[in-house]
Structures are given as structure tokens and as C-alpha cells.
Amino acid sequence: MTERPAITIDVVSDVVCPWCFIGQKRLGRALEAVPEIDVDVRWRPYQLDPTIPPEGKDRKAYMLAKFGSEERLHEIHARIEPLGVEEGIAFDFGAIKVSPNTLDAHRLLRWAAAAGGDLQDRLAKRLFQFYFEEGANVGDHAVLIEAAREVGMDAAVVETLLPTDADRDAVATEVATASRMGITGVPCFLLEGKYAVMGAQDADTLADAIRQVSAAKARGELEQAT
Template sequence: MSELNSITVDVVSDVVCPWCFIGQKRLDKAIASVGDVEIHIRWRPFQLDPTIPPQGQDRREYMMAKFGSAQRIREIHARIEPLGEAEGISFAFDAIKVAPNTLDAHRLIRWAGAVGEDVQNRLVRRLFQLNFEEGANLGDHGVLTEAAREAGMDASVVETLLPTDADVDSVRTEIATASRMGITGVPCFLLEGKYAVMGAQDADTLADAIRQVAAAKAKGELERVD
């Protein structure tokens, strides 16, 4: 396809955000329905809570401190679970024992993007599955290294880089940039770096936005898209 029949979608997300997992599934559906547009996906970092210590925190304690009661937590999970089920997600919130700091996961996603778009997409999907369906600790370097291997990355390189500060500043700079752009919640879908679709919108809404931006780009009228 020509460049004018393609657009880039930057997905600003955090791998411990359940709405981001739902948004990823809905984006997949939207892409499948827009067959005449070539869509390139890039995953961008965001941290819901950068104050979590590097070793993580007991998730039950963390959620209780954040939401105040077990009943409130159950209500939140009960609202999300059927939405996930509709998208083929089997949320297993009770299996998640650790609330991780996701900085290292975002570093890994950044490295995956340098390997290739497909590799990055596979990695992000695997990280979502590990956290929400298998209860894995995404702050654990062993978990991250194995996810990298499964996605097609060189696990030995990842294993060497994770204990270092490689790309820590770069990831934090990207997160700060998102904040300056006014992104305060995720997921956020940035089409052609200009037009934002906020939240885990349904697949039809995402597909419509993609078609509008692609059509405007093809006509050289991208600046006039609302």
C-alpha cells in the first residue's frame, strides 16, 4: 500500500491497566474491519503509579489502600470482568499477588519496538496475558525475559540489560511527554501523532476514527480532521 493508505497509531498504555487490555482487543477488531488501510502500531509507555517500589507491593494491600474496602474492589472487578469476557479476556484478578512497578516492562516494550513492530505487538499482548490471566509478576526480570523470548527477542540480551539503567531515562521522558500532551489516563490512541481517541472505545468507534484520519491523509487534508 502507498504511504497515503497507511496510518500510524501510537497506543499510550500501561500493562497493568485492565482497560488497556480491553482496548488492545478492541483495536485488533477495528484493524481487522478496516482492510483497506495499512495500520502501524507503536506502543508508548505510561505508568498508572510510578511510586510503587521497584520490588513491587502486595496487591491486596495496595488495592485496599487505594479503594478502601474489599467490597469496593469486588465491585470494580465485577464491572470489568464481563467486558473482558466479551473481548475474549479471562480476567483472573484474584491470581494477581503483586502490584508491580512497570518501568522495566516499558523498557522491554521499547526494546521490542527496536526489533520490529510485530515483535513489539506480540510482547505487549503476552504481558497483558501474563498479568491479567496468569497472575504473573511483571516486575520480575525472569518473567520479563521469558516473555521477550516468546515474542521473538534475544533473551540473553534482555537478561543482560534489565539489571542496568539502560533506557530508564528515555522511558521516563516519554511518559513525561505524554503528560505534557494532556494524557492523564489510558489507553489513549494517537492517530498520526495528532488525533487522540481516549479510553477503551468500542471497535466501531476506533475503526471510524482510523478511516477518517486515513481518508484525510489520502486527500492531503489531515490538518482539517476534527
């Protein structure tokens, strides 16, 4: 029996990045296009702004300070929203009241990965939905506990761990590692730990990259790469 080809994809992202939500949807379609390849998707942390305090900031004031004017902000949202519609995302930027610090969300994603299966992938999707479609504060522990409960994690354990320092340093180290690797924007899809696809590329581009890396791995070429 021939062994099925298999590769890993590390998705470096932040749960408050709209392009990462679009990228998550496009990756899903790319995986559907390559059913012959087993792909292990792992979500890795990145913080667009780690300086935001734990309680978050007023989103409107924060975004105006970042982009300069309501007109500029409207232009950005107007460019993103139709792309979201194409991917089945109902962006509701007006509903978002808080720009959160995402460290705790990344801790939760780390715990979901440890639980195995597709739990982490489902949690990432739910956190994107909470923030971008429902306007929920994904820095709020109550929201994170609810997300954990919905995807099948042990909510009681999550509720116990969140107020502690569990995995704070580990997540911060991963974020720092991404920066050292030269990742300055997200999403970044890292295939087999060697080949990076930057940005929310379309599903066909991602599927093609998966096929190429899988074929290179089958030929033993990845082991030779430095």
C-alpha cells in the same frame, strides 16, 4: 498502482491497566475491519503509579488502600470481568499477588519496537496475559525475560540489559511527555500524532476513527492542521 493508505497509531498504555488490555483486543478487531488501510501500531509508555518500588507492593493491601474497601474493589472487578469475556480475556484478579512497578516492562516494549515487525504488539499482548490471566509479576525480570523469549526476542540480550540503566531515562521522558500532552488516563489512541481517542472505545468507534483520519490524510488535511 494506487498507493495503499497508511496511518500510525500510538497506543499510550500501562501493562497493569485492565482497560488497556480490553483496548488492545478492541483495537485488534478494529484493524480487522479496515484491511484496506495499513496501520502501524506503536505502544507508548504510561505509568499508573511510578512511585511503586522496584520490588512491587502486595496487591491486596495496595488496592485496598487505593479503593477503600473490598466491596468497592469487588464492584470494580465485577464490572470489568464480563467486558473481558466479550473480548476473549479471562481476567483472574485473584491470582495477582503483586502490584509491580512497570518501568522495566516499558523498557522491554521499547526494545521490542526497535526489533521491528509486529514484535512489540505481540509482546504487549503477552505481558497483559501474564499479568491479568496468569497473575505473574510483570515487574520481575524473570517474567520479562520469559515474555521476551516467547515472542522471539533475544532473551540473552534482554537478560543482560534489564539490570542496567539502559533506556530508563528515555522511557521516563516518554511518560512525562504523555502527561504534558494532557493524557491523564489510559488507554489513549493517538492517530497520526494529531487525533486522540480516549479510553477503551469499542472496535467500531476505533475503526471509524481510523477511516476518518486515513481519509483526511489522503486529502492532505493533516499537513494543514496545527
